Every structure is written in structure tokens, then in C-alpha cells.
Amino acid sequence: MIEKKKGLILEKTIANQETDKRPCDVLSDPSTISRIADSFLYMEELAVKGWSSDTKAIITKIFGDSGQIAVRFQKGSIISLGEKVTLQRTLKHHIELNCRAVRRLNDFEFLMQAESISIAKTNRKEERLRVKNDSVFATNVVYHPERFELNRHISLNVIREALEIFKDELTHPKFGEIKIGLFQSGQESKFEIVRKTKKIFYIQNTSKPSSYTEALPQFVQYSTYFGKNILSAIRSYKNESIISELILPILYDKNDKDSYPKAYLWIRSYREPILAEDLSGLYALSERIINTIQSSDSIKATDRFSVLNISESGAKIRIHQKDLLYNLYGKESLKFDLVFKGRPPIHMNAKICWRSVDRSGKLSLGLQFIYDQEQLSSLRKLEYNLQSLRNRISAGGSDATAFKIYRSLRPKRKKF
Known part of the structure; x- marks a missing residue:
């Protein structure tokens, strides 16, 4: 995150730094903090936790036993009043001084209230x-990455790679072409319903009304989302000579209710119905495609x-x-x-x-x-x-x- 103010720039790194698991003594008495700061940290070069590694600070003054200190930061650093800052230094043991900005003293110097100090009880296991x-x-x-993410830079490339690797299997002997696609805005409503519900759009036989109304929980219930005018859907499929249709969502975290699928397999069979016993083979193919696409995300x-x-x-x-x-x-x-x-x-x-x-x-x-x-x-x-x-x-x-x-x-x- 980069903040700008009066022509100055402060680079604060979102460090994602894991908390040190070594046991610490945490002291909050202002007079004790002041004595430790005066003995060990005064006029020493200190790192600022969570900021870029080359950003340093120096305690230039300690105001009695109040726990208040004056801290000078490197040129180019800006801090908001009230902002909390952790100064750290490793002596025999690691020390962290947790402060809050009270007042700006000059361009790079601030009056800080030291609220607590943490001292590691043990040093690192190895030098x-x-x-x-x-x-x-x-x-x-x-x-x-443990969590796969498709983005605009890699999505087309990974889909092309999957099409090339599975080109033989994507020409199914019974159903014809199996398409791999990405969910995008502007598609037919059935794609958006599959994406949001994470359910499978499955019309086993487009000429039978029962294929539109009888569905298991993992399948989109056609009449729920498209109304009860099933005869219109039957005529539409008949005009296009489509016997069976399947949209299978892929690429999402099945354990995360907020994770939406990124892609799909799409079959429109002009030859014969997609039967229930055919689905297990299509699920297995989708898993292999998912593994291939996720592997391509490696850097x-x-x-x-x-x-x-x-x-x-x-x-x-x-x-x-x-x-x-x-x-x-x-x-x-x-x-x-x-x-x-x-x-x-x-x-x-x-x-x-x-x-x-x-x-x-x-x-x-x-x-x-x-x-x-x-x-x-x-x-x-x-x-x-x-x-x-x-x-x-x-x-x-x-x-x-x-x-x-x-x-x-x-x-x-x-x-x-």
C-alpha cells in the first residue's frame, strides 16, 4: 500500500508475516517500557514491522516514565495520527515495541505512545x-498456488492447453463434440444458473417432459428456473435437432460455499441421449481436465x-x-x-x-x-x-x- 501526502511517499508492505510463535513476556507498564527503551533501544536503528525491510527508525528522545517517545523515520515516511506501529530489534532476544502515533513533531519525527513491549523468552533455535x-x-x-484462480492473463491459454491435450477425448463417440468454456457475462441464462447454483444442467431426453421436471438435488430443476412452459423448450430443441444436453460446472472449491465455478463442460448431443450411466465417465474426464488446468497454473x-x-x-x-x-x-x-x-x-x-x-x-x-x-x-x-x-x-x-x-x-x- 502506498500513501501520498505533501509530496512524501511511504511504502508499507502488506507482509503476511506469521506471528512469531516463540513465547514472549509482554509488559505494559509505562515506566518499565521507558526504562527498557532507554537502556536498549535509544538511538539504535530499529526495523518497522510490516514495512519494507530497508525502512528504519530511531528513538531520538524518551519523555520520563510516561511511555512517550520521539521516533524519527527515514526520509519519505508518513504516518497517520493514531496509527499503530511496531518497532523491532533483535538483541540477545527479539524485542518488539508497540506504539501509537500521537503527534507529528516535524516532517519525519513523531511523538509516539509506547503501549506495550514484547520480549522473546528464547532466541532462535539455530544461528x-x-x-x-x-x-x-x-x-x-x-x-x-493452493487455491486455483483463473484470471484474464492465463484463462485463454490454459483452456487452449486443455483442448490440445484432450482433443481426442473431447470428440465423444456417442455424443459428438464436448466443449470446454469459461463462464462469462452475456451468456444464455442457463449458464449463469449453473454458475450460481453449482448444479448440473441435464436434459437427458429433450423430447420427454419428464426430463424437465424430475431431477436429483445435484441437477438444475428446469421448471424452477425456466417456468412450466416445457412444450416451448421441447419444440426449440427439436428445431435444432438436439437430443440431449449437459452443462457440467468445473474449477471451483467444492468445500467453499462462496466459490463459484470458473469453467464448464458442455455437450449438445445430436445422436443419442446422454444416459445416467454415461455421467460417471464424464465426471472422471472433468477431473482429469481440472488437474491439467490447475497444473498449468504452476509458476x-x-x-x-x-x-x-x-x-x-x-x-x-x-x-x-x-x-x-x-x-x-x-x-x-x-x-x-x-x-x-x-x-x-x-x-x-x-x-x-x-x-x-x-x-x-x-x-x-x-x-x-x-x-x-x-x-x-x-x-x-x-x-x-x-x-x-x-x-x-x-x-x-x-x-x-x-x-x-x-x-x-x-x-x-x-x-x-
Whole structure:
């Protein structure tokens, strides 16, 4: 989200960052907060949770034991009065200072009321290795969204692909052509009814009135939506020489009542009726088509993506490719090859814990490696490579550094 005011720009990243599950001590007494801020955070460079990773802030003044502080943000930052902001820093343990903007002091400095402070009781399980000189990188990234979405950029392509793959099966020996289509505005009302009800439009024999009035719950009841003038429908079908018709909705989350189908299979048989025993085969075909279309929604990238830091449990990587930049979201997973220079690739699965886009348009991802039976071999290789990296660090010949951030002995004044 980008806010504009008086020519200034603040980039706030919708971080989708998962709450740190480590236990925390939460303190809300103003005098206690003031003492901790004065001892550990005053004039130190602080990150702003949920904003782009390169946005920093500094506490420039602490007003006694009131819990009020003056905070200066980087040039280009704007905050609304009353807005809540979380300042964070990792010392021996991770600290988060939860504040509310009270008054603007000048262009980039605000009076903030510190409402609480959270201090992690434990540090991270493993120390992170900060990677330099591209000595560790990710490549061959494959991302498959857990929730399939058709959009105007991919819809025509995925339908074309499905038509090509299933062209033989879509020419049915009994019913003729089976069409795959997308629900769109301006179609006949029966398509909109199928989309909204998620039910199957099925007229087994267009010449028999019973085909319009007798229906199971999964089928559209013709007389309910089109009135009781069935003879008109029979004549219309007869004029077009259509014996049987089926519209089968596909591509929707069947467990989500708010999810509407995106596409359909459509059969208008001029040869013989579509019988009840034929439906199971058509359902199976629709499932194979759905799987093919959803697989085509996978995003693949073979570029090298920088690994900024890494441990046995996860990594922070930087993404620059647009296809990934605009489609990777928190709490979903991806696959990729992790490469330590001079070593074979390690095939990894990871969950996206958080995402943050910086002002240059690059995306940083916080990944948590997935530990399951299939990953055991890869995780052993990862542990071996990380230990080798630590050994080289100890010997002073590595392209990475191990880092734990502790409180500096004396505050350093930093300028933006």
C-alpha cells in the first residue's frame, strides 16, 4: 500500500508475516517500557514491522516514565495520527515495541505512545548464516498456488492447453463434440444458473417432459428456473435437432460455499441421449481436465535468487522475477533447488512465512523448510553443507558470516 501526502511517499508492505510463535513476556507498564527503551533501544536503528525491510527508525528522545517517545523515520515516511506501529530489534532476544502515533513533531519525527513491549523468552533455535558473494542461491523455483484462480492473463491459454491435450477425448463417440468454456457475462441464462447454483444442467431426453421436471438435488430443476412452459423448450430443441444436453460446472472449491465455478463442460448431443450411466465417465474426464488446468497454473523460474541468510530451519531469499513477485503469498509453499557453490543442488520444499517488497521492487521471502518423510535426505544434505560452511567461517575462509545480534555496549548515534 502506498500513501501520498505533501509530496512524501511511504511504502508499507502488506507482509503476511506469521506471528512469531516463540513465547514472549509482554509488559505494559509505562515506566518499565521507558526504562527498557532507554537502556536498549535509544538511538539504535530499529526495523518497522510490516514495512519494507530497508525502512528504519530511531528513538531520538524518551519523555520520563510516561511511555512517550520521539521516533524519527527515514526520509519519505508518513504516518497517520493514531496509527499503530511496531518497532523491532533483535538483541540477545527479539524485542518488539508497540506504539501509537500521537503527534507529528516535524516532517519525519513523531511523538509516539509506547503501549506495550514484547520480549522473546528464547532466541532462535539455530544461528543464521548471513550469505555473501552469491555463495548460496536458490533456483528452479516451482510455485503451485493452493487455491486455483483463473484470471484474464492465463484463462485463454490454459483452456487452449486443455483442448490440445484432450482433443481426442473431447470428440465423444456417442455424443459428438464436448466443449470446454469459461463462464462469462452475456451468456444464455442457463449458464449463469449453473454458475450460481453449482448444479448440473441435464436434459437427458429433450423430447420427454419428464426430463424437465424430475431431477436429483445435484441437477438444475428446469421448471424452477425456466417456468412450466416445457412444450416451448421441447419444440426449440427439436428445431435444432438436439437430443440431449449437459452443462457440467468445473474449477471451483467444492468445500467453499462462496466459490463459484470458473469453467464448464458442455455437450449438445445430436445422436443419442446422454444416459445416467454415461455421467460417471464424464465426471472422471472433468477431473482429469481440472488437474491439467490447475497444473498449468504452476509458476516456474530458473533464475538464480539470492539467499540472504539461512539456517537448518529456514532461509530468507530475494526474488526479482515478476511472475513470482506478484504471485507468491504467505502461508503457501514452493519447491526449489538450494545450491551451495561447488556442491550438487538440494531439492527443498518450504512454506512462505512472510513476504516484504522493498522500494526497488524486490521481494524478500521468509521461508520455513518443510520437514516430512520425503525431505529427510535433502535436510541431511542441508545440515552437512551448513556445518561445512560454519567450519569455513571458523577458519576465516567463507563467503558467509554467522550472526547473532546483541546489545551494543554504548548507543551509537545514526543518521539517515
